[in-house]
Amino acid sequence: MIKAKSGSKWTANELDYFNIVVSNVDRFRNFFGIEPAELPETVRTFVNIDLKRCVRQLYAATRLNINAESSVNDFAVKVLELCEHDDGGRTVGTRPEIDLLMTGKIKYAKPDAYVHTDNDGIVLLVQEDKNWRTRSTKIRDVEAQVIAEAIAAYQYNRNKDMLAHRPEVLEQQFPCIVMFGAYPMFYLITVTNMLSQAVASGSKPSVPTEVKKFSIPPIEGIIGDTLYDREKRLRIMQAYIAFKRFL
Numbered sequence: 001m002i003k004a005k006s007g008s009k010w011t012a013n014e015l016d017y018f019n020i021v022v023s024n025v026d027r028f029r030n031f032f033g034i035e036p037a038e039l040p041e042t043v044r045t046f047v048n049i050d051l052k053r054c055v056r057q058l059y060a061a062t063r064l065n066i067n068a069e070s071s072v073n074d075f076a077v078k079v080l081e082l083c084e085h086d087d088g089g090r091t092v093g094t095r096p097e098i099d100l101l102m103t104g105k106i107k108y109a110k111p112d113a114y115v116h117t118d119n120d121g122i123v124l125l126v127q128e129d130k131n132w133r134t135r136s137t138k139i140r141d142v143e144a145q146v147i148a149e150a151i152a153a154y155q156y157n158r159n160k161d162m163l164a165h166r167p168e169v170l171e172q173q174f175p176c177i178v179m180f181g182a183y184p185m186f187y188l189i190t191v192t193n194m195l196s197q198a199v200a201s202g203s204k205p206s207v208p209t210e211v212k213k214f215s216i217p218p219i220e221g222i223i224g225d226t227l228y229d230r231e232k233r234l235r236i237m238q239a240y241i242a243f244k245r246f247l
Contacts, residue, residue, distance in 0.1 A: 001202045001203070002017050002102075002103060004102040004105040006108050006109065006110075007098075007148035007149050010145050010147070012141055012144060014148070015143070018195065018198060019205050020208070020209045021208055021211065022140070022143055022210075022213050025213065028239070028242070033245070036235070036242065037241060039237055039241065040241075043082060043083065046082055047230075072179055072181065073112045075179075076128075076179055080124075080126075085115050085243075085244055089117050089118065091116050092113065092116075093113070093115075094112060094113050094114075095112065096110065096111065097109075097110050098110070098156050100148060100152035100199075102200065102202065103200075103201070104201065109151075110149075111125040111126060111146070112128045114126065121160050121161075122157060123175075125176045126176070127142065127179070128178075128179045143187070146177075146178055146187065147211060151195065151199050153191075154172050155196055157169070157172060158196070170192065170193045171192040171193065172190070173246065174188075174190075176189055177243075180223050181223075183223050183227060184236065185215040187214075188246065214239070216232055216235045218232075219232065
C-alpha cells in the first residue's frame with residue numbers, strides 16, 4: 001500500500017500508482033472547445049505595455065531569489081483577475097491549506113493560488129514549479145502536485161456539500177495551471193469519487209484517469225522567457241481568457 005504524503009511530496013510514482021495519465025492536446029480548439037477570441041482592450045493594453053514590465057520584475061525576483069515565490073503568486077493572481085476569473089461571485093486567493101485524505105491519514109495540499117466560490121467551493125488551482133530555473137524538478141512531479149491539489153479540492157468540496165445537505169457530486173472537473181515563472185501550462189483534471197476514494201484508502205483504481213494538458217509552444221532556451229515574445233504573450237492571454245469557460 002502506498003504511503004500517505006502531502007500534495008507537495010507527490011511525484012510521478014503517485015500518478016503511476018493511482019493510474020493517472022496526462023495527455024497532451026495540441027490544438028487550441030480541441031482543448032478549450034472554442035477558437036481563440038479577440039482580446040478585450042484592457043487585456044490587450046496589459047499585453048502590450050504592462051505584461052512585459054511585470055515579467056521583467058518577476059524574473060529579477062526569481063534570479064535574485066528575492067520573494068520569488070510570492071512574486072509568481074502575485075503575477076498569477078493579477079492575470080486571473082485581469083481575465084475576470086473573479087467575477088460572478090468568485091474570489092481569487094493564495095496559499096490555502098486543504099486537507100487531503102490519503103491512505104487513511106489526513107495530509108494537506110497547498111496550491112499557490114486558487115479560485116473559490118461560496119456555493120461551489122474551490123473551482124480552479126494554480127501551482128508553481130519552484131525549481132523551474134534549475135530544472136531540478138521533473139515536469140511529471142509538478143503535475144503530480146497539482147493533481148493532488150485537485151483531489152484535495154474535490155474532497156473539500158464534497159465535504160462542504162454534505163454539510164449543506166446538497167446532492168452528492170460524483171465527479172468534478174478542475175481547470176488547473178502550472179506556472180514556470182510567468183509561463184503557464186493548462187490542465188483539465190476530472191476527479192471522480194472513485195479516484196478520491198482510492199487515494200483516501202491507498203488502493204489502486206482499476207479505471208484510469210486521463211488528465212488533459214495544453215500549452216502554447218515555448219521559445220527555445222529558458223521556458224520562462226517565452227512571455228518576452230509579443231505573439232506568444234497574445235496567444236497565452238487568449239488561453240487564459242478561454243480557460244474561464246470551465247469555471
